Amino acid sequence: MTTTSTPIPAPRSSGGPTIVPTVSRNRRTTRGNTELYGWLFMRVSGVVLVALIFGHLFVNLVQGEGINAIDFGFVAGKWSSPFWQTWDLLMLWLAMIHGTNGVRTIINDYAERDGTRMVLKLALYTAFVVVVVLGTLVIFTFDPCPANSPADLLPSFCTA
C-alpha cells in the first residue's frame, strides 16, 4: 500500500500557511529473505571469527618463541601449508563480509540522503572488492622461496 502525502491545512487558517509533512513513507515493498540471511550471517560469522582470530593470535604471538618468531620465513612456512591457507582465506572472507555488512547497516541507519548513502556504499563496496581480491590473490600465489634471496631469511624447506 502506498500513501501519498498531501499538505495538511492548519486548523482555522484558510488561506494561511499549510504545513507539508517532512517525512513521508515513499517505500516500495522490498520483501525477501535477503535481510534475514544477512542478519543470520552476522551472528554465525561472528562466532566463527572469534575462534579463527583467537587461534590466529595464539599461533602467531604466543606459541613457541611468540612474537619474536615472526619474520618472512615464519609467514612463508605457514602459507606453504594448505591448512593455514584455508584458515587465513576463511578469516579474510568472513571478516570482510562481516565488516562490510556491518558498515552497510550503519550507512543505512545514519545516512539520511539517498545521494550520501549511494556514495558511501560505493566507496565501501570498492574497498571490499579491492581488499578481498588482493588478499585472496596473495594467499594463493604466494611464493615462499623467491629466487636469489639470502637463504637465512627463507623458511627451512627452501633448497636453492
Place this chain on the structure above:
Amino acid sequence: MTTQLDDSPGTSSTPDTKVGAIPSFDVTLKIRRYTPETHGDEAYWQEFTVTVHGTDRLLDALHKVKWDLDGSLTFRRSCAHGVCGSDAMRINGRNRLACKTLLKDLNPSKPITVEPIKGLPVIKDLVVDMEPFFASYREIMPFLITTGNEPTKERLQSAAERERFDDTTKCILCAACTSSCPVFWTDGQYFGPAAIVNAHRFIFDSRDEGGTQRLEILNDKEGVWRCRTTFNCTEACPRGIEVTKAIKEVKRAMITRAF
C-alpha cells in the same frame, strides 16, 4: 496518604497546612513550540511557570498553561487517563504519556522540557502528523484473517493460547515506541516497533490464519531486520509491553519459517 508527599523534595507546604490538604509547588515547563501562523517556520522554546498540586500530572500543568496563560498552546489529549494514547510526548527527553506522568516524579526543581515526539512531522506545537505511523500499522493488516465458513459459535481458544500474545494486545497506538526508535528517526521508512507489536498480536493468535502473510510483509528491507535492539521502545512503552521481545519473537518465527 499525604504525609509522604509533604516530605518529598520540591514541595513547599506551609507549616499551617490543613490536615488532608494537598501540597502545592511551582513548576516551570519548557515547551518546544511550533506556531507557523504567528512565529514563522522555526520552532522555539517557551517557558511557563505554573503552580500545581503534588498529585498533578504533566497533563494538568499543560491544561493550566492552555486555560490560564496561553490559549494558543496546542496538544492532543482525549481520555486523560492513559487509555486513548493521544498525549504521547517527549518529556525530559523520554517518550511518556503526559496523563500518566506525575510532576513530582520529574524533579520539579528544574524546568521540565516538553517536546513533540520525534520522527513524525510536527503540525503545531506538540501535535504531530500520525499518518506515517498509521500507514505502517495498516500495512501489517491488524485484523483477524480466517478462511472457510464462519463458525456458529465463538472461535475457541485455550488460556495458554491466549497467553501467547497477551502482552502485545495492550498496545494503545500512542506512537511512543516508534517515535523513540533511532532507526525510525533516520528516514521514517522503518515499519517501527508499534506495527511489529500489532503484527505479533495476530501472528501468534491461534485463531488467525494470516500469519504467513504478515511475516512476509515484515520480512522487508524496512521490516524487523532493521531493529538494532536498543530497547528504546521497551523503555518508552506506557503500557509496559516488552516491545523488543515481541520483535525478537517475530524474527525467530521468520527464521524457523525459512529453514
